[in-house]
Amino acid sequence: MSLLQVQDLSVIAHNAGRDVTLVDRVSFDLAEGEILGLVGESGSGKTMACRGLMRLLPSPNLRVQGEAVRLAGRDLLQLDDAGMRAVRGGQLGMIFQNPSSHLDPLMRIGEQIAEGIRLHQGASKKDARLQAIDVLRQVGIPDPQARVDNYPHEFSGGMRQRAMIAVALGCNPQVLIADEPTTALDVTVQAQILRLLLDLRDQRGLSIIMITHDLGVVAQTCDSIAVMYAGRLCEHGSKYDLLAHPRHPYTAGLIDCQPAHSSGHALLRTIPGQPPLLDALPAGCRFNPRCPQVGDLCTRQLPEGSRVACHYPLGDRP
Amino acid sequence: MSLLQIKDLEVRFAASGTGVLGLNKQWVRAVNGVSLNLAAGETLGLVGESGSGKSTLGRAILHLNPISTGQVLFDGIDMAHGSAIDIARLRHETAMIFQDPYAALNPRHTIGETIAEVLRVQRKVPAQQIPARVNELLDLVGLRPELAERKPGALSGGQCQRVGIARALAVEPRLIIADECVAALDVSIQGQIINLLLELQQRMNLAILFIAHDLAIVRRLCDRVAVMYLGKIVEEGPVEAVFTSPRHPYTAALIQAIPEIDPHRPLPTEPLPGEPPSPLNVPTGCAFHPRCRYAKALCSMVLPPTHFLHEHRYSCVLEEPLTLSAVHKQGVMTCNPAT
Amino acid sequence: MNSRSLIVPWRLRLRFGFRNGRLTAAWGLAILLAWFALALFAPWIAPYDPIAQNTDLSLLGPSLAHPFGTDNYGRDILSRVIWGARIDLQLAIVGVIFPFMIGTFVGAVSGYIGGRFDNFCMRVIDVVLAFPFLVLMLAIMAILGPGLKSFYIAMALVGWVSYARLIRSQILVLKESDFALAAKSLGFGHGRILFRHLLPNALFGSIVFSMSDAVLVLLNGAAVSYLGLGVQPPTAEWGTMVAEGQAFITTAWWLCTFPGLAIVTLAMGFSLLADGVAQVLGDRT
Numbered sequence: 001m002s003l004l005q006v007q008d009l010s011v012i013a014h015n016a017g018r019d020v021t022l023v024d025r026v027s028f029d030l031a032e033g034e035i036l037g038l039v040g041e042s043g044s045g046k047t048m049a050c051r052g053l054m055r056l057l058p059s060p061n062l063r064v065q066g067e068a069v070r071l072a073g074r075d076l077l078q079l080d081d082a083g084m085r086a087v088r089g090g091q092l093g094m095i096f097q098n099p100s101s102h103l104d105p106l107m108r109i110g111e112q113i114a115e116g117i118r119l120h121q122g123a124s125k126k127d128a129r130l131q132a133i134d135v136l137r138q139v140g141i142p143d144p145q146a147r148v149d150n151y152p153h154e155f156s157g158g159m160r161q162r163a164m165i166a167v168a169l170g171c172n173p174q175v176l177i178a179d180e181p182t183t184a185l186d187v188t189v190q191a192q193i194l195r196l197l198l199d200l201r202d203q204r205g206l207s208i209i210m211i212t213h214d215l216g217v218v219a220q221t222c223d224s225i226a227v228m229y230a231g232r233l234c235e236h237g238s239k240y241d242l243l244a245h246p247r248h249p250y251t252a253g254l255i256d257c258q259p260a261h262s263s264g265h266a267l268l269r270t271i272p273g274q275p276p277l278l279d280a281l282p283a284g285c286r287f288n289p290r291c292p293q294v295g296d297l298c299t300r301q302l303p304e305g306s307r308v309a310c311h312y313p314l315g316d317r318p
Numbered sequence: 319m320s321l322l323q324i325k326d327l328e329v330r331f332a333a334s335g336t337g338v339l340g341l342n343k344q345w346v347r348a349v350n351g352v353s354l355n356l357a358a359g360e361t362l363g364l365v366g367e368s369g370s371g372k373s374t375l376g377r378a379i380l381h382l383n384p385i386s387t388g389q390v391l392f393d394g395i396d397m398a399h400g401s402a403i404d405i406a407r408l409r410h411e412t413a414m415i416f417q418d419p420y421a422a423l424n425p426r427h428t429i430g431e432t433i434a435e436v437l438r439v440q441r442k443v444p445a446q447q448i449p450a451r452v453n454e455l456l457d458l459v460g461l462r463p464e465l466a467e468r469k470p471g472a473l474s475g476g477q478c479q480r481v482g483i484a485r486a487l488a489v490e491p492r493l494i495i496a497d498e499c500v501a502a503l504d505v506s507i508q509g510q511i512i513n514l515l516l517e518l519q520q521r522m523n524l525a526i527l528f529i530a531h532d533l534a535i536v537r538r539l540c541d542r543v544a545v546m547y548l549g550k551i552v553e554e555g556p557v558e559a560v561f562t563s564p565r566h567p568y569t570a571a572l573i574q575a576i577p578e579i580d581p582h583r584p585l586p587t588e589p590l591p592g593e594p595p596s597p598l599n600v601p602t603g604c605a606f607h608p609r610c611r612y613a614k615a616l617c618s619m620v621l622p623p624t625h626f627l628h629e630h631r632y633s634c635v636l637e638e639p640l641t642l643s644a645v646h647k648q649g650v651m652t653c654n655p656a657t
Numbered sequence: 658m659n660s661r662s663l664i665v666p667w668r669l670r671l672r673f674g675f676r677n678g679r680l681t682a683a684w685g686l687a688i689l690l691a692w693f694a695l696a697l698f699a700p701w702i703a704p705y706d707p708i709a710q711n712t713d714l715s716l717l718g719p720s721l722a723h724p725f726g727t728d729n730y731g732r733d734i735l736s737r738v739i740w741g742a743r744i745d746l747q748l749a750i751v752g753v754i755f756p757f758m759i760g761t762f763v764g765a766v767s768g769y770i771g772g773r774f775d776n777f778c779m780r781v782i783d784v785v786l787a788f789p790f791l792v793l794m795l796a797i798m799a800i801l802g803p804g805l806k807s808f809y810i811a812m813a814l815v816g817w818v819s820y821a822r823l824i825r826s827q828i829l830v831l832k833e834s835d836f837a838l839a840a841k842s843l844g845f846g847h848g849r850i851l852f853r854h855l856l857p858n859a860l861f862g863s864i865v866f867s868m869s870d871a872v873l874v875l876l877n878g879a880a881v882s883y884l885g886l887g888v889q890p891p892t893a894e895w896g897t898m899v900a901e902g903q904a905f906i907t908t909a910w911w912l913c914t915f916p917g918l919a920i921v922t923l924a925m926g927f928s929l930l931a932d933g934v935a936q937v938l939g940d941r942t
Contacts, residue, residue, distance in 0.1 A: 188594075259537070268509035272510070
């Protein structure tokens, strides 16, 4: 039974009398303890989709709509602001790419973690502080008793990311949305943070949605992968299936683009062209101008499908 | 003869916030004794994490950062102590490509103006031939000539980076320093830029110093690679030699830490601990010893010796190769301790 | 933060056009152009000679013959307001242009050169700023004598500091940008880098500031004339008109009100233009 079920989630921007769809009817499931990798390049809508899930959209011009977003049975789209606020933090946590901008520079780390604990669990100040120290230890920050009173600027980059994870974990969410958590980190620190997230999943049964553009990160940490392009979901499947036998040409293209995938000084394989402007989308499938296997239906009809959105999926061809 | 020879280069900055009234200032050694050679037509990859000093080194080579000690010999002439004429010559024969494609272009000038200005100031072609040359350069990097009328804000990241390359080519350089020039681009676009650089390099016999943190790209693009840690080069050699048999523990850790797209190869269960230290607090002895799993007592006391194996050199007390176990058929190995 | 950066989103892949900024700017511009037209065509529009006195007609309330009434010397207030537009528009514009040019030049050079020269300029700016603005203006004008010319000189000597600081802070940031470094790596000279590359990108804040500064200059000019040091009688200027009408505020309210309204509407024109331009340019960057 899925912990999180997203059905036909859309995020629409309204401006100057026009509606532009940033995320177009995205659907996916997340089981308990599962790590889902949400992969896409810039403009794919992956961050916007998750912001829409949490109803944390950056502008009043953006609105969320959808069939349902069920977290542990409850439809989040039906909740009002107060209801949503209770869900955020307590059930749905989020961590971001740049910890420096997402931690309050004027508040001690301990206080930031304790704030969420007090709010969602009603704990007393003392209890919350003890729990904060405990959480800091769980995320691997050495000497948490002392560091709980430090300010964010006293932490190094990787430590700050751990601190941000601690702030999110303090409220004990069931689902953690990680928005490019390691993109801004050094590669050796990235390995540490990814290892931490995997350990947290194993110890706490935490479900994670990992938003990233790096297929390598996804291959190492995720259980299932959902690929997005220009606001739509292209393909969704288990990691092993998708990476070994991609069915959508975009997925195949992305895998091919990885420099490690071929050797020698031959030219890298690329996907020609660039992602489209969301207010000037091509007719039919949004990938058709760049698709090496473009077919007859592709320029006329938008492909639908929960596992693969393609008129002529790879592997189905003779 | 090498096009570029760097000998014991040091670049020091005064750390901000230290020193009262100019006394007792602390110095940050961003580049701490680097020696490198680059021949014409060769591509050298420079990898490292934050605090390694690789960007500072790139800028110091082009005389964009003041050099504290050491020599930078471009075509035999020392630019570190060069006259204004020498520096001007450097400017006419070298160019840099930057990481952020938008920030590297003046947002108020059109693409055509940006490139034309280089041609005009450096007097590469007579004035009436400038528009034709601009079109030629745009064509060389795969951009349509109509884009010359547009400003950077109207172009994509990939297109802007191509403009950056076109501007660098306008100089007719012999050396290009690419400072993380694909890091800010989408993966599907990165390949286009890398391929472009490969083509141009072969066509024009360019020497390229490719500064990056992405080892996989360095492996595809470069002939040789140098790994930097806290201002020093810890390992340098031909790309395949360094990648298949790294000798320095830091290189091995870097290679191991890059997530591979093979789902059957798990993340290291014990990734490299700690973080790159700040250049203000360089550890004594070998700068890497606090994080090194092979560290001995000696390592915190003396600087490690440099070993030379043919074209491959590294600075470590370890003398035996790190024994490798083949896990991945694509040649990226996991490393086990030698003892 | 290490050098690994974000994947740059291509301007969110959308083209938004915000209309509000343009509308605000349009309104502001309309008001300014209206006043400009009135000032330009004053000899043909104003019904009477602004300095012609006629004691028989003094202190008449608004009527068909004199829509704004007459003042204590029997001068038609409507004509004086229209003619006054010439002086006040001139005040607002010239009183901004000189400080703008001087301040921008000093601030840009100071920020670019840096080091001890920059330190010195900043201390000079600090000294000027230490004095209350109006006190300094009046002191200078007292030495130079009353009149518009002294007003402009005093404004130039005192008002440049705000522009200098604005531009300097922008130049300090832009100096470290990649395109400035690129220009340096291509062998461009300092002058070219500063004046062709850095300065045009730094001016945005100053331009917007200058438009709201025009409002303050206008009010300053009115204040200074009110105090008797600016425009001398019998020249029509809104500030002096308000000053002279003060004595009659309870008996003949129209002497102060109409010039006052004129000041307010012109100031609003500048304000709206500044707001609108800020919004439009801000959205584009």
